[in-house]
Every structure is written in structure tokens, then in C-alpha cells.
Amino acid sequence: MGFFNKIAEGLKKTRDKFFGNIKTLFAGRKLDDEVLEELEEIMILSDMGVEATEDILKELKERYKKENSDDPLLLLRDIMVEHLKDEPLSFNPDKKPFVILVVGVNGTGKTTTIAKLGKLYKDKGHDVVFAAGDTFRAAAIEQLKEWGNRLGIDVIAHTHGADAAAVAFDALNHAVAKGRDIVIIDTAGRLHTKQNLMEELKKIKRVIQKVIPDAPHETLLVLDGTTGQNGIIQAKVFKETTDLTGIVVTKLDGTAKGGIAFAINQELDIPIKLIGVGEKADDLQIFDPKTYCNALLGIEEK
Known part of the structure; x- marks a missing residue:
């Protein structure tokens, strides 16, 4: 297709x-x-x-x-x-390792998005490492390990409840020592304990910068497209404490509310970089405003 x-x-x-x-x-x-x-x-x-x-x-x-x-x-x-900001994600980054921090509340498809993003980079010839930084959820660690096995991507993980910043630190040191290209870091998403979560994200960033001073090079927020305006409220919370560089909108195949992309751009002024349009590993797509609008309106250009 x-x-x-x-x-x-x-x-x-x-x-x-x-x-x-x-x-x-x-x-x-x-x-x-x-x-x-x-x-x-x-x-x-x-x-x-x-x-x-x-x-x-x-x-x-x-x-x-x-x-x-x-x-x-x-x-x-x-x-x-x-009306849609067009700032595509770099798939040939000039930094090595190129560090991507992925944030978002639980249930948005964050861990699965990380796996799919890893596949996109791997398919373009990059050597990828995952950091299982959502130590709050044991299932998230196991899920990322399973994806890593399936995709042939190394996963740096500690035990459930471990310090997420320590996981990120180990993953970056591993990447530097082994000459890896891309590091993608998962994080916890328990928004109901907002203060703790935001402090944890700040700590992860401080620790990342001890290893690579200008990292993370991308901080992506994963939003569930089916949550509509509620997703924008979530995004505002993360924007307050994290330097977001882009948004990934997931589950667009499961909602009739595709207009959310415009609200995100208007209210948050953060570019959408990727969209999820299905469950398969290759259903994470690079966001292209013209393709998106053509698909919404049913315009098929020759």
C-alpha cells in the first residue's frame, strides 16, 4: 500500500x-x-x-x-x-548518538510508538537503542523488551521501580561506548501525580546532559487522537515543564476526530511530526500536511 x-x-x-x-x-x-x-x-x-x-x-x-x-x-x-506547521523529524541526524526523549500519559500508545519509531530509524540504516525509562509500569519494561526482540534492537532496562534517570544514563553510556546512532528513551506517564512526574522528567533531562550536553535532540509528546480536546489539556501540562519539539498523534485510525491536528497546532504551536494510523509496526507515518489534508478531504492528486 x-x-x-x-x-x-x-x-x-x-x-x-x-x-x-x-x-x-x-x-x-x-x-x-x-x-x-x-x-x-x-x-x-x-x-x-x-x-x-x-x-x-x-x-x-x-x-x-x-x-x-x-x-x-x-x-x-x-x-x-x-495552518499546519511543517517541521519534519530528521532521519539523517548530524548528532551521534541522536537522543529522542518520548513523553506522554499512560494509555496514549507511547511504548508502542517508541517501538515503531525505532523501526523507522532501523529501516533507514541506523543502529538504535531503546531505554526502558517507564519504570513505574513493569508492563512497559516487558513490552519494550518484547518489541526489542522482535525488531532486533537492544533495550537497556533496570527493574520495576528503578530510577528512570539511571536507566537513561546507562543507555546513553552504552550508546557512546558502542557507537550507536539513535537512543530513544521511554518515560513514565502517570499524570495524576503530576508534580512527581514533572520532577522526574527534569531529572532525566539533567542526567542526559551529563553524558551529552546538548541532548535530548528531540522531545516528542505522544497524544491519543481519540481523546480530542482533553489531549490538548494534557499537552499543556507537559509543555509547562518540558521543551517539547514535536507531537506524535496516535490512534487516528480509531477516531472520527481528525481535525484535532489543527487544534494542536493552533493552541500549542508545536509541530506534529508523526501520526499513528494503525496497529502494525509500519503504521507510524511521517506527518506531511499536504498528504494529511488530501486524505481528509478525499483529494487524490495525479
Whole structure:
């Protein structure tokens, strides 16, 4: 299955329930106030958020008149693409080891995302190491070890309840000694003990920098796409204490609320770098705004 087809299939629910209706809405109609009102409802119901919706529709109305557009669907697509920050994850990093810290609450698919991300780097020829830093959940350590066995990736782990910063420290020293390319560090996600969690993340970062002063080079927040606006509230908590460089939105194949990507960009000003559109190891996809918007609106470019 091609890159576009995989994302289009993963976003089928949101396209069928919401965005696919936009194509029908535009068919044979002018972009008048009635159409704009219906469009606004579709966008807000898709979890796009009021602010992002209003900004996109205001621009659509202005440019439709100004540019004398004869295809409002393509114009809308172009505006939607412009509203999504495009800062792709580097798969040929100039640092070695390149350190990626992965954060997020439990249940977002964080550990599985780490495994899939490791596969993406491994498939591009990089030597990857996992650090099982979610020592709060014994299952997370075992899960990452299982993925490591399956993918042929070394996992540095301590016992359940161990100091997560010590795991990160050992993983980085291992990577430096062995000349490894990429280190991906898992972390705990118990948001109900917010203060403890945030202090732990700060400690992990301090310890990482004792080994590699400019690390982590990426700090990715994993958000469950099915949680909608609640996910944005979670993200704000992490943004307060962690220098987030990107967001991974998971489980987009299981939700009809694909508009959440726009709300994330609008409210958090953090780029989406990866999206999860299925359960398989290769269902973590690099986020490309144009491909994403084409898939939402059902536009297949020749």
C-alpha cells in the first residue's frame, strides 16, 4: 500500500463522518454564508477547535473572492495545509548518538510508538537503542523488551521501580561506548501525580546532559487522537515543564476526530511530526500536511 493510500485508509473514519461531506457541500454551490456556516459546523465537530476553524474560514472567504477561485475545495485544502506547521523529524541526524526523549500519559500508545519509531530509524540504516525509562509500569519494561526482540534492537532496562534517570544514563553510556546512532528513551506517564512526574522528567533531562550536553535532540509528546480536546489539556501540562519539539498523534485510525491536528497546532504551536494510523509496526507515518489534508478531504492528486 502506498504512502498516501495508507494514510487515506487510516483517516477513513474522519473522512466518512466529517471531511468527506465538504466535497459534497461544495458541489455546484457558491461559497456563500450558508455554505460557510455548514462548513464551520463540520470543522468544529471534527475537533478542529473554534479558533482554528474561524481563522481558516476567514482566510477562505477572503481568498475565494480575491483570487476568483473556481475550486473552493482545493483552496480550502491549501489553506488547511498552511495552518499546519511543517517541521519534519530528521532521519539523517548530524548528532551521534541522536537522543529522542518520548513523553506522554499512560494509555496514549507511547511504548508502542517508541517501538515503531525505532523501526523507522532501523529501516533507514541506523543502529538504535531503546531505554526502558517507564519504570513505574513493569508492563512497559516487558513490552519494550518484547518489541526489542522482535525488531532486533537492544533495550537497556533496570527493574520495576528503578530510577528512570539511571536507566537513561546507562543507555546513553552504552550508546557512546558502542557507537550507536539513535537512543530513544521511554518515560513514565502517570499524570495524576503530576508534580512527581514533572520532577522526574527534569531529572532525566539533567542526567542526559551529563553524558551529552546538548541532548535530548528531540522531545516528542505522544497524544491519543481519540481523546480530542482533553489531549490538548494534557499537552499543556507537559509543555509547562518540558521543551517539547514535536507531537506524535496516535490512534487516528480509531477516531472520527481528525481535525484535532489543527487544534494542536493552533493552541500549542508545536509541530506534529508523526501520526499513528494503525496497529502494525509500519503504521507510524511521517506527518506531511499536504498528504494529511488530501486524505481528509478525499483529494487524490495525479
